[in-house]
Amino acid sequence: MGKGLLFVVSGPSGTGKGTICKELLARTNVSLSVSMTTRKARNGEVDGLNYYFVSRKEFEDTIAQDGFLEYAEVYGNYYGTPQKAVLSKLEQGRDVVLEIDIQGALKIKEVYPKGIFIFILPPSMMELRKRITGRGSESPDAIDIRLGEALKEVSYIDKYDYCVVNDEVHKAVEKIIAIMNAEHSRVSEDIYSLIENYKEEL
Numbered sequence: 453m454g455k456g457l458l459f460v461v462s463g464p465s466g467t468g469k470g471t472i473c474k475e476l477l478a479r480t481n482v483s484l485s486v487s488m489t490t491r492k493a494r495n496g497e498v499d500g501l502n503y504y505f506v507s508r509k510e511f512e513d514t515i516a517q518d519g520f521l522e523y524a525e526v527y528g529n530y531y532g533t534p535q536k537a538v539l540s541k542l543e544q545g546r547d548v549v550l551e552i553d554i555q556g557a558l559k560i561k562e563v564y565p566k567g568i569f570i571f572i573l574p575p576s577m578m579e580l581r582k583r584i585t586g587r588g589s590e591s592p593d594a595i596d597i598r599l600g601e602a603l604k605e606v607s608y609i610d611k612y613d614y615c616v617v618n619d620e621v622h623k624a625v626e627k628i629i630a631i632m633n634a635e636h637s638r639v640s641e642d643i644y645s646l647i648e649n650y651k652e653e654l
Contacts, residue, residue, distance in 0.1 A: 462557040463572030464602035485550040491529040522559035571612040575619040
């Protein structure tokens with residue numbers, strides 16, 4: 453059995469990455485990478501499902517042991533992608549999808565360049581504004597800042613293997629499933645071992 457593939461899904465805030473990944477989990481056998489954080493669990497969040505909730509010391513011990521594919525400190529709390537959990541699933545032949553921001557994706561590309569990197573785009577900036585406004589959690593000024601950041605983040609698209617415009621979730625998911633299927637059909641070391649098996653059967 454060959455190794456699984458790591459699919460890294462990222463893009464600006466408000467593009468629907470989370471919704472797409474939930475749909476992928478429902479429709480495929482892909483596993484979701486669960487991040488580790490030092491922030492407290494919110495109501496309804498489950499340890500090991502939404503995040504691995506740990507102490508600051510435990511997180512920093514994991515950093516010291518080189519245990520993250522990437523990590524960052526945001527507003528006083530650490531967030532990171534545990535390396536062991538991801539690599540273990542890949543070794544078992546299971547595909548893993550990782551939903552992450554752009555800076556995190558670029559860090560992962562440095563340490564795991566074999567990943568497949570997918571950039572999610574909104575159909576337009578007007579639609580992105582509409583989606584962020586629909587959350588009802590931010591002021592007009594904060595929304596303008598987010599949109600400005602989104603424009604900057606789009607400039608990193610050339611670091612990715614694929615881009616998918618999320619105009620309708622089901623269509624975006626279909627495109628990503630097609631990408632997954634195509635990546636599994638690439639000529640690789642696994643194919644060469646299969647060819648050797650053919651020779652032994654003759």
